[in-house]
Amino acid sequence: MPHVITSLCLRDGGCQTVCPVECIVAGKPEDQWPLYYIDADTCIDCGACVPECPWAAIFPEDEVPSAYTAKGGEKLSQPKGTADFSEIYDGKNHNGEAVHLEGTKTLAAGETVDLTPDIAVNIKFFKEGPGYKAA
Numbered sequence: 464m465p466h467v468i469t470s471l472c473l474r475d476g477g478c479q480t481v482c483p484v485e486c487i488v489a490g491k492p493e494d495q496w497p498l499y500y501i502d503a504d505t506c507i508d509c510g511a512c513v514p515e516c517p518w519a520a521i522f523p524e525d526e527v528p529s530a531y532t533a534k535g536g537e538k539l540s541q542p543k544g545t546a547d548f549s550e551i552y553d554g555k556n557h558n559g560e561a562v563h564l565e566g567t568k569t570l571a572a573g574e575t576v577d578l579t580p581d582i583a584v585n586i587k588f589f590k591e592g593p594g595y596k597a598a
């Protein structure tokens with residue numbers, strides 16, 4: 464059961480630096496693949512990436528919440544052009560490099576979101592998306 468990066472990911476990149484089997488890949492192009500993704504075939508479920516994520520975006524696959532309750536202020540990220548994801552996020556990653564995302568939205572306190580569709584997105588990135596070549 465691999466770990467999964469959900470759409471709470473804002474491309475901080477810290478998780479990638481600690482993964483012992485280098486199975487975390489930055490999505491590219493960013494407007495179509497805005498998250499980092501975990502290769503389920505390579506992940507050894509060590510859990511090292513989880514505490515590195517400043518946005519708490521990583522879960523074991525069987526613990527990805529189907530009803531994530533927002534504290535308020537978290538951002539979800541989707542491919543550019545996704546309906547209802549029209550906010551622009553400008554931040555910095557763990558190396559201090561600029562992160563610019565054009566398909567985000569801010570969650571209100573108490574709002575609930577199903578993050579389980581992100582499981583299939585991680586798989587698709589490696590089976591059909593650009594991760595197929597990167598892996």
Ligand code: SF4
Pocket residue numbers: 468471472473474475476477478479498499515516517518519520521
């Ligand atoms: S540390 Fe979190 S926000 Fe950063 S790339 Fe990894 S999952 Fe995404």
Ligand code: SF4
Pocket residue numbers: 466481482483484485486487501505506507508509510511512513
């Ligand atoms: S659980 Fe371990 S092996 Fe899997 S992505 Fe995270 S750091 Fe890498």
